[in-house]
Amino acid sequence: KNLPPGPTPSSWLVGNRNQVPATKPWRWFQELNNQYGPVVYLQMGRTPTVVLGTAEAAWEVLEKKSPITSSRPRFIMGQEILSNNLRGLMSEVGPFWRRWRRVLHGSFMQKTSDTYKPIQSLESKQLMFELTQTPDKYREHIERYATSVVVVVTYGRRVYDIFNDEVVCLNRETQDFLTSINIPGKYLVESVPALLYLPNFLTPWRTAALKQRERDKEYLTRLVNEVKDKMDAGRASYSFCRQLIEDREKNDMSDLEIAYTCATPFGAGVETSAGSLSSFILACAAFGSSFIPKAQKELDAVVGPDRMPTFEDFDDLPFIRAIVNETLRWRPVAVLGGTPHKSTEDMVYRGMFIPKGSTIIANLWGIHLNPADFPNPHVFDPERFMSKHPNEKKFKTSRRAFGYGRRVCPGQYLASNSIYINIARILWGFNLSKARDQKGQEIDVDTFAYTDGFNSVPLPFPVSITPRSPAHLAIIDRENEIAQEEMKVYEL
Numbered sequence: 001k002n003l004p005p006g007p008t009p010s011s012w013l014v015g016n017r018n019q020v021p022a023t024k025p026w027r028w029f030q031e032l033n034n035q036y037g038p039v040v041y042l043q044m045g046r047t048p049t050v051v052l053g054t055a056e057a058a059w060e061v062l063e064k065k066s067p068i069t070s071s072r073p074r075f076i077m078g079q080e081i082l083s084n085n086l087r088g089l090m091s092e093v094g095p096f097w098r099r100w101r102r103v104l105h106g107s108f109m110q111k112t113s114d115t116y117k118p119i120q121s122l123e124s125k126q127l128m129f130e131l132t133q134t135p136d137k138y139r140e141h142i143e144r145y146a147t148s149v150v151v152v153v154t155y156g157r158r159v160y161d162i163f164n165d166e167v168v169c170l171n172r173e174t175q176d177f178l179t180s181i182n183i184p185g186k187y188l189v190e191s192v193p194a195l196l197y198l199p200n201f202l203t204p205w206r207t208a209a210l211k212q213r214e215r216d217k218e219y220l221t222r223l224v225n226e227v228k229d230k231m232d233a234g235r236a237s238y239s240f241c242r243q244l245i246e247d248r249e250k251n252d253m254s255d256l257e258i259a260y261t262c263a264t265p266f267g268a269g270v271e272t273s274a275g276s277l278s279s280f281i282l283a284c285a286a287f288g289s290s291f292i293p294k295a296q297k298e299l300d301a302v303v304g305p306d307r308m309p310t311f312e313d314f315d316d317l318p319f320i321r322a323i324v325n326e327t328l329r330w331r332p333v334a335v336l337g338g339t340p341h342k343s344t345e346d347m348v349y350r351g352m353f354i355p356k357g358s359t360i361i362a363n364l365w366g367i368h369l370n371p372a373d374f375p376n377p378h379v380f381d382p383e384r385f386m387s388k389h390p391n392e393k394k395f396k397t398s399r400r401a402f403g404y405g406r407r408v409c410p411g412q413y414l415a416s417n418s419i420y421i422n423i424a425r426i427l428w429g430f431n432l433s434k435a436r437d438q439k440g441q442e443i444d445v446d447t448f449a450y451t452d453g454f455n456s457v458p459l460p461f462p463v464s465i466t467p468r469s470p471a472h473l474a475i476i477d478r479e480n481e482i483a484q485e486e487m488k489v490y491e492l
């Protein structure tokens, strides 16, 4: 009887499941938190579900109680059938997940991520150049950047064309398949696991997933074999994959486990990084005049017009750092906090009982847009991060875009570095504002026009991106030429 408050279930069989809106459920969750308080209880079929709607509640439940709130719910279609239990992101806490997490930590912790800064810097120079050539295709250029960084870091090879590159097309196919089947309520087997015992000819939903599994196994293994061949030929640059192959015995990982683990950064790191940078561009179109002049003043004073900003400038660019934090807060790409957590023991939070086995969702949409923590939350205002947020010490409010507790994003340093270097350089080299129509009128942008789905990213929008001066343009050209030479080591 001490369950957290929440809306009355519509029936004992489905609970609140059919009340969840088919699109943008995070908005409904936010309304529930406004109505019932920071912790809301929903009964999703037979599964108790808790929605956390404030930074404080999420911190207390997912960070402080991390040892018992860091598992994952069962994903029968996505994890068990499609992935043969080999994708750590959907894996329950246990020996498999710990090993997976340890190897990811080894290759993506802050110190190791610093070694990826050179490739991030080079790829960012290409992005800058591409923005001078076809600014209207900013979205495609950002995606190419994010994809190439992740694929270089993972397999040691670059991506030139996101529409035709084989690694990209195959990974995208897998991701699309995964997204299409990981929809709560879509498959009865998720709430009635006994259906797993039915023979294959009665379960067409299983057949499609098993076919995709075979395709995944084949190409993921092939990508690892390519790295092995390069290692044998003595021309494999450092990569996550090479590291896993070298440490195979030490980590006691099978070939297939290595192949699936290598797929992790693509699945988790491309859309999130590209989506965050797109949100930054949207913020420039919508609110640019309120913060770009100050950012450019800072860049001109610290960096000057004769070179691009670098990672070494980071400490001297507090306003750019504030823009990075505000970008991650303003429109959290992992809008529902990434993959939900599951509690593994009964617990009580502020007198409310959270049963063992509850699905726990940290609704970042509600948390980041909570006016009590961030007044006028939908206004993009980097000034909020120019001084320490009163709750920074208590709940680390500035890094919540990367989740909580033992599941906190292992790619957060790689991602933050990408976001920093590109924001700093774009604001250094370009003026960004609303695009204009044929009559010269500014075209408004809708700051709520975002995709549905697991990650929420801006829908296409027009924006004007023009070099700040011929001198800036000349530097962008020159730096890109040098970068192209330096990136030749990553050619296939």
Ligand code: HEM
Residues within 6 Å of the ligand: 088, 089, 090, 101, 104, 108, 264, 265, 266, 268, 269, 270, 272, 273, 276, 333, 334, 337, 338, 339, 340, 341, 401, 402, 403, 404, 405, 406, 407, 408, 409, 410, 411, 412, 414, 415, 416
């Ligand atoms: C701006 C970019 C990114 C954002 C906003 C982001 C955000 C998140 C969030 C919110 C979670 C869920 C944490 C939780 O369950 O509490 C997560 C998990 C994860 N992220 Fe990221 N992420 C980003 C980029 C990356 C990159 C570049 C990688 C590459 C390695 C990555 C790898 C992962 C993995 C593997 C997990 C699952 C961890 C686990 O289940 O133990 N992410 N991320």
